[in-house]
Amino acid sequence: MVYKLNKEKSLIKNISSIANEEIEASLEALETLNIHEAIHDIRKRLKKLRALCRLVRDEMGEDNYKSINIYFRDLGKEISDFRDLTAHLETLEMLNERFGKYLYVNFFRTFSKQIEEEREQMENNLRSQNFFSEHLVKKLKKAKQELTSWPVESNNIDIILPSIERVYKRGQMALQKAYETPEKENFHEWRKRVKYLWYQTLLLQDTWPNFFDTLEAEIHELADLLGNDHDLMVLKEKILAGDFSLKEETHRELMIAIINEYSNSLRSNAKTRGELIYAESPKDFKKRIGKYTEINWN
The missing domain is CATH 1.20.120 (Four Helix Bundle (Hemerythrin (Met), subunit A))
Structure with a gap:
């Protein structure tokens, strides 16, 4: 399946x-x-x-x-x-x-x-x-x-192109907002947009397998980086909310410091990868995908 x-x-x-x-x-x-x-x-x-x-x-x-x-x-x-x-x-x-x-x-x-x-x-x-x-x-x-x-x-496979452009554009905008205002909600929003783009590339694998396999792998890696960061932030919220019974406050403080350090590393890697994936204008991206589908579907 x-x-x-x-x-x-x-x-x-x-x-x-x-x-x-x-x-x-x-x-x-x-x-x-x-x-x-x-x-x-x-x-x-x-x-x-x-x-x-x-x-x-x-x-x-x-x-x-x-x-x-x-x-x-x-x-x-x-x-x-x-x-x-x-x-x-x-x-x-x-x-x-x-x-x-x-x-x-x-x-x-x-x-x-x-x-x-x-x-x-x-x-x-x-x-x-x-x-x-x-x-x-x-x-x-x-x-x-x-x-x-x-x-x-x-x-007609072309009916998917407006969504292709919209998903790419919203991901591009979410990337910019995440690093301008690096809050958990903004990175989570970007993650959702990246995953939509990832699923679209999965669906289009038959269009040009070698190309889409590579693109899918790159977007998947970005989604994983953002997913791990999101999981860290949700766990951090749970810790800060006092949901854990800890003998020493230093235990909590060290845990938060570890989470922040790892999050910074993930976000730094995600920025580079994201800027590469979203380097095109949304119209150019749609046009390119449209040409591939025109050649190999219609």
Whole structure:
């Protein structure tokens, strides 16, 4: 199951097939993966569905686009708090690999143990409400029945170009704002725009595989840098909010200093990579992608 448009199928069939496959895969994840892996997988697929919807936004019309996008956005929000706790644990492991040898034993364990306990309690609460086995399944099945036949009537690949330009332009603007006003929310907004661009390049892999494979890898790396930074900032907020019971205040202060140091490194690397990816004008980027699709699709 590959997230890409298939040149052997019509565009209309591509859109409905990919939407259906992503929902089917989400239902399968609930049956075959442990719950933490399943929720992570579903979150990613919901974002892919929203990116696919965004790609044909102009063809669908604004009302149709908004209703579909909001459904998947809100469903993602329902599982975000539970997923965030696993992300915290992954972030702590990432910090341990980078800084652990310079710190005393179990420096990070104090944090991870409390998060594990919080996550277990939340999981038990959700299971007692049949959230995973009934509610989430019901929501996904409803989406499969009602939200996979999207109102796309044209098979001309050019209908995606307005979205290509818009996503690129908004990512470019978000990059500038993030470094002019380096707040967590601005970097998170840029990250979202980068991920939309990444998903679009994944969908267009068949247009020119060698080119799009390289572009996709570069954007993916940028998305990972910004994703790691976002996870650091969310964990930092949790620490500053006093959610952890610590014996010494110096423990908290050192943890914040470590997070800030790593964040600065990630943002510095992201700036260089981002400026390379967003070096073109949005119109030139759209024109270039349009020429590739014209040659290899139409």
